[in-house]
């Protein structure tokens with residue numbers, strides 16, 4: 001997609017079909033292509049073609065939730081933020097480090113408890129851990145390097 005258009009202004013010269021072809025086979029590619037155009041239009045009209053670097057401003061954009069907003073400020077701007085996806089939410093609760101019901105609650109709990117130098121890297125670390133060891137069902141606890149520190153909250157079956 002960025003080979004076709006690497007600015008919001010250039011993106012607006014593309015048709016939805018061109019963007020769909022560029023991002024296929026990502027899920028919901030038709031909806032996402034239209035969202036790319038809608039956001040590009042807002043960025044050009046309200047932000048002089050620049051992506052905002054504040055979470056609250058990013059949340060106003062269509063299709064942008066807290067996970068994406070945190071990802072943009074941390075990866076795009078190297079500003080503090082905690083990107084909480086399903087892995088970060090599940091694993092930090094299994095540890096007993098937080099006790100929360102939703103990723104949004106987990107983000108707020110981690111902001112209150114996790115020292116800021118670790119905010120950005122916790123996402124990369126726990127996504128990798130969730131994909132390889134601490135699976136949603138039947139985590140591989142016998143292979144886990146931090147098993148001794150984990151309360152295994154909610155784990156009913158493990159390997």
Ligand code: SF4
Nearest residue numbers: 134139141144147150
């Ligand atoms: S001990 Fe088991 S539940 Fe705890 S983090 Fe490791 S794999 Fe996950």
